Amino acid sequence: CLPGSSCVLKETLRVMFVAKSLPAEHKDLIHDVAFDFYGRRMATCSSDQSVKIWDLNEDGEWVCTASWKTHCGSVWKVTWAHPEFGQIIATCSFDRTAAIWEESVSDSGHGVHSTWIKRAGLVDSRTSVMDVKFAPKIQGLQLATCSAGGVVRIYEAPDVMNLNQWSPQYEMNCKLQCSCISWNPSPSRLHSPLIAVGSDDPNPSSGGKVFIYEFSANTHKWTKVETLVTVTEPVHDLAFAPNLGRSYHLLGIATKDVRIIALKPVRQDPTQNNGSTSSLEVRQAGQFDDHGSTVWRVCWNMTGTILASSGDDGCVRLWKANYLDIWKCISTLRGETVENVSEVGTTGGPSQQSGTMAIGQHTARYFKLAPTAHPAHVPWH
């Protein structure tokens, strides 16, 4: 193409997504997928009561390296501890328990074999345990669970070298059935530890569905410091964003829409600091009903710059803020039935053909995703 000739005026669309598929292997509904700290290991849990561990091999493909029955009921959530404490996951289930599992690697001569050993079962709940999350590593080996009975429990392994001992440290009653829990991932001198708890209680008149608890180093207690009264619909998921140098925390909430809430700790007068908890300034940074239906999951990326939301409309949307902190949807991902695309590729472009190629094959392979809408550009600013 001659520089300066009309080809310059031709648009080129070069951002694209590539995908690779892997067979799920679970015999029932998958409830949760969790990446480890580095994103190179993955745990999946399902209604088939099992958990599977997946590892990236040298070719960049996910290989299932362990699969075992973990509970006597649907496994709702699975989560990884910080690798500083070893290779540890926690699970929670409809069977009213949560469990802690540690990997044990043995070299049998025929390659490395990994088995997961149950280190502890947490059986304090009298109702289904809906979510389980490890605390940020700075707080040691701590674990928070929340139950359908509305109780949040925090456990701790006082000796990080001994995972068999977990002692219940705190118990908070939210009075409403709980569905999800999230630790503030970046506590520091300026930010005391926070936990956000979401409730999927269906009754809007029961008030706010998101509770913020704060840990006071002076009193060694968790105290409810905030109830988000603007969120009265059932909350299905919530997540604090990793905080990269911001003066406030960001909380993503999956409810009837996507909410992004900023929580700014308000500096208190040190003379009045008689053990009382500090207050938070609550600001809604975004509210989006693009899904047009219930939102089930929210999830942040490692840098806390992109939020992924999954809704009943069958879409996963990615959200990003510009330099003025205005949040916008930057990408939408949807599943499509194959019928829409010609199998022989007479109508589909080259990328669509490669998209259909992956169907029915069990090996993982990369293929380009086809943009369905006109490639409207992404003005982030």
Place this chain on the structure above:
Amino acid sequence: MSAFSKNTSRTWSIQDPVITNRMHGIIGGVSSLLVFPHKDHYKDDRVEGKIKLYQVESFSWLWSRQARKLINEAMGTFISLQDAVKEVEPDDYKSVLVKKCREYRSMIQACVEDITMCRECEGDQEELTASGQLLYKMELILSLIEILFIDKKPGGMILGQLLMWIRSHFTQCIEKKNEVMESDHPHQHSAYWEAVYGSVLQGRMEDARHMLSNHPFADTDPFLSIDELLRKMPFYQVYGGVSVAEFTVRWQHWQSECERRLQEGHYSTCHQLQTVCKILCGDQKTINNLIDLMDTWYHLMVSTLLFTCPTVKLFRLHSAAQDAIACVGGEQSTTPLDHVLLAAMEADILQVIKECQQVLDNTWFTAHVTDLLCHTMGQTTDQKFLPELRESLLLDYVSVLVSHCSLWQIGILYLDHLGPSGIAMSQTVLQRLPLTDDSRAHKIIQMASDRNFDSVVVGVCRVMGRRALSQGRLGSAIWWGVRSRDAAFTSHLAHQILQKYVVEGRFESSQLLDDLGPAMLLSDTLTFLGKYREFHMMYQDGNFRDAAVLLVSLISSKLAPEYFWPVLLLDALPLLKSEEPVISAEQTYELMYCLHNLHNHASKRGKQSSLENEATCSAFLEKEIDLRLALSNNLARAIIHEGSVDN
């Protein structure tokens, strides 16, 4: 605040019926998305065994091999620019920025050349063509930005630079000219006059005259007349020593001469020369008719200005641009690239950056351009948004780099210049990089310690220590544990090593333990382990007296874990039996006291202890008699020896 966000996003589809209607997405790392179906599809037999998870990743042109050099070189220029603007004198500020801008431009051009070379031999042609176009656009925009924002000339005279811009990006007329002149009879070549017009429209008067002089009628009056006009056309030089007013007078004089000759019919015999003269007179209709030779509205605009308003200033450029766009078909036919260029001519920086994001898929360009502009406009007060925008766009660029397996190091170097959020991101990224092997871990530790990220260093060491432990490499685990100053962990490891010694009678990674030095003070057990190794060394060297002193002090200090006491006492056995007494009477009493304690403990616990312990205990009890005998013998010898020495 509540809003349906505008239709600004792109939609992508995964063609899988199972995943339709209900799927969930989880992000891993910076930009990898895992999608899994979430609905009760298992009752449907047709999809049995077809349930899949999808890992979706954004794929950037920056990943390609062609972009690698660009990324590396741009990093060098970026870093040196940040350093330079801090140190440079205010007078040289602009020249530094211009220099850096040209560095960026030349690396883009080099990249285009590489791609052209590649295309001749290999690769996905479509892909390479697209890359070439992308780079060409970037260079075109960047050089315009250089002219309009960075390399501003005194008096705001810009046409000279714009002309250079057009000449270097629209080279067809030169190519055409060369083709024509290489033919046997240039003037009979079909493109002869097009090449002449093209040269004139770009102000390449020497080229036009050269071509005309090759015409058989070059000696006739009309040709000589036009040659004179072309030769005498005045060009404004910023530093030429001629004032704008003086230049304007000269130029007007020259153009009125052109108009006079045209009206007097100098070129009535040759309509092509008449066209050339009409161009010189700035005849809009004639120039517009030659649009095919210019391709774009911005070429048309510059050519028009060259012959109508050579002293045009920046603030007048906007209306000239609008006129030119109207000539080529108005706003409907404009592309995103046109919008970028137009925004630049309107001197609207924010709009330029916005539009750039739309033309270019990659964050490389917007990040570096915004950085340049931010430094350029740094002094002026009306562009307050620029620093935040710069930081935000550079962070976007870096997040593309750090999600790549080998480009992350470049990303970290950028983050050093991005203020507090850069430091925070740098720490997060360094912590989160997969520790694939030891060399990667050392690399990360190096980069983290260069930046005084102590917590990152400690974190990496702890993870490496844990991993070594799980693989049974205790020595390596100790080393990492010591580096991370993790007392609990090293204690645990020291116990493991000691227990292994009890069972196997030899040390794991003894070399490493011998080199612990002051690091052994991290935990009591580790201190004991280190000291116990010292004892072994002394014993092996035949330094029995010092070895004995150390052993007794180890026993009496109670540093040793209880399970290790039998080992220590048995270690004393050969020393007690040595020909020359090396253990004093007082030390012997100490050992006897320990043995007594141990005996009591063992018998007290009796059957409570586990089988394993029992085995070691019984093994020890067998030797206990031997030990008691040796102790009393040694005591006797020592008392005699000490008594005789005293005397």
